[in-house]
Amino acid sequence: MKFKVPRGTSDVVFEKAEKKQLVEDTAITMFERFGYRPIITPTFEHTELFQRGIGENTDIVQKEMYTFKDKGGRSLTLRPEGTAPVVRAYLENGLASRSLPVKLYYCGQMFRYERPQAGRYREFWQLGVEAIGTKDAFIDAEVILLLVRIFEEMGIKDLELHLNSMGCPGCRKSFSEALRKYLADKIEHLCEDCQKRARMNPLRVFDCKVRGCQSAIKDAPLISNFWCEDCCNHFETVKGLLNDMGVSYILNPALVRGFDYYTKTTFEVRTESLGAQNALGGGGRYDGLVEEFGGQSTQAIGFAIGTERVIMAMEILNENFSAGSKIDVFVASIGEARKNGFKILDSLRKMGISADMDYAERSLKGQMKLSDKLKASHVMILGPDELKRGNCLIRDMKSGEQTEIKLTDISLWAKNCFKK
Numbered sequence: 001m002k003f004k005v006p007r008g009t010s011d012v013v014f015e016k017a018e019k020k021q022l023v024e025d026t027a028i029t030m031f032e033r034f035g036y037r038p039i040i041t042p043t044f045e046h047t048e049l050f051q052r053g054i055g056e057n058t059d060i061v062q063k064e065m066y067t068f069k070d071k072g073g074r075s076l077t078l079r080p081e082g083t084a085p086v087v088r089a090y091l092e093n094g095l096a097s098r099s100l101p102v103k104l105y106y107c108g109q110m111f112r113y114e115r116p117q118a119g120r121y122r123e124f125w126q127l128g129v130e131a132i133g134t135k136d137a138f139i140d141a142e143v144i145l146l147l148v149r150i151f152e153e154m155g156i157k158d159l160e161l162h163l164n165s166m167g168c169p170g171c172r173k174s175f176s177e178a179l180r181k182y183l184a185d186k187i188e189h190l191c192e193d194c195q196k197r198a199r200m201n202p203l204r205v206f207d208c209k210v211r212g213c214q215s216a217i218k219d220a221p222l223i224s225n226f227w228c229e230d231c232c233n234h235f236e237t238v239k240g241l242l243n244d245m246g247v248s249y250i251l252n253p254a255l256v257r258g259f260d261y262y263t264k265t266t267f268e269v270r271t272e273s274l275g276a277q278n279a280l281g282g283g284g285r286y287d288g289l290v291e292e293f294g295g296q297s298t299q300a301i302g303f304a305i306g307t308e309r310v311i312m313a314m315e316i317l318n319e320n321f322s323a324g325s326k327i328d329v330f331v332a333s334i335g336e337a338r339k340n341g342f343k344i345l346d347s348l349r350k351m352g353i354s355a356d357m358d359y360a361e362r363s364l365k366g367q368m369k370l371s372d373k374l375k376a377s378h379v380m381i382l383g384p385d386e387l388k389r390g391n392c393l394i395r396d397m398k399s400g401e402q403t404e405i406k407l408t409d410i411s412l413w414a415k416n417c418f419k420k
């Protein structure tokens with residue numbers, strides 16, 4: 001019986017796994033540089049958390065959640081996104097008593113029952129941040145700047161930053177009413193789902209990919225015409241700060257994103273190079289979510305980056321993006337000398353030097369080939385003649401230079417060579 005991974009999931013091995021690690025390390029270094037601290041939440045939560053948080057009428061809650069009953073009869077859901085769990089954790093762990101804003105970052109798998117295609121999977125990884133506990137427009141600018149700087153650091157160029165404001169619940173109410181009226185006239189042009197959405201949650205018609213629905217909303221009213229003074233001022237400040245930082249953006253009043261919790265500033269980074277699934281990451285403010293989960297009125301903002309899409313973009317856009325393990329020293333030995341080699345290996349590793357040896361009884365020639373494949377920078381050869389002299393041979397794989405040193409001088413050599 002042969003098994004395959006479930007549809008929409010994949011194994012991440014060798015170079016792919018190393019590339020993923022590189023992307024995560026770069027993002028996490030940047031998160032920490034901007035003052036964000038790690039948070040880890042469970043992979044599954046109570047289903048209601050997402051129903052309440054993301055919104056009953058969103059595609060995610062309606063169609064895409066992996067929901068199951070556990071043996072105790074509880075309804076649980078594999079997390080489809082990271083914000084609702086982080087807000088739950090913020091409240092449950094009393095983080096509101098810390099200095100605000102609480103700045104957190106996460107890295108983990110998300111699960112959505114979507115139709116898989118390049119860049120869209122059922123299990124995928126996200127890297128995200130949440131800054132909870134401030135309405136200051138400077139934090140909006142910081143979060144967007146962080147997203148932009150991460151992609152700069154990764155060498156991904158030619159990006160588009162789309163920017164919008166979803167307004168506050170006040171602006172949203174008048175906007176939704178206008179949209180509902182507009183859609184009522186177009187109802188027969190909408191798909192079955194959107195006919196429902198037009199009544200229940202008209203904003204979600206913007207998420208629909210059906211061509212008929214897209215053209216039906218072409219002349220729909222825009223949220224920008226419904227912003228109140230406070231929302232206008234907030235957005236002006238955010239834009240001004242981004243201008244000051246030299247960050248260019250595209251104002252996109254149709255950017256509504258797929259979650260109900262967004263308020264005010266929303267943003268998304270896209271790249272044409274990825275085709276249909278062109279969003280690398282995005283986010284926005286969610287000033288009502290903490291209260292929705294039973295906390296005090298608390299403003300917050302965050303974003304999530306799709307790790308797989310970033311890897312794809314880097315493969316296309318950054319010619320220096322390569323991964324692959326390298327080791328410092330390959331210790332080559334045969335026969336009885338393998339025992340000496342095994343000891344040397346341990347002492348090198350204790351010094352913080354990456355080292356490996358042959359475990360398949362290859363000839364010395366075969367071991368030289370292997371060391372090449374492992375991209376060893378140096379090979380230490382424990383040949384019988386050298387060992388008789390109490391020595392070993394060291395080959396610098398880059399220059400091809402060979403030197404014979406005393407076995408007792410190995411740590412001195414290693415210290416000088418690798419400066420560790």
Ligand code: AMP
Nearest residue numbers: 119120121124279280281304305306309
């Ligand atoms: P969202 O949580 O929907 O705002 O998505 C944030 C980012 O996660 C997107 O910009 C994508 O890069 C990535 N993403 C979302 N859904 C998927 C998916 N099904 N497969 C792979 N990446 C995804």
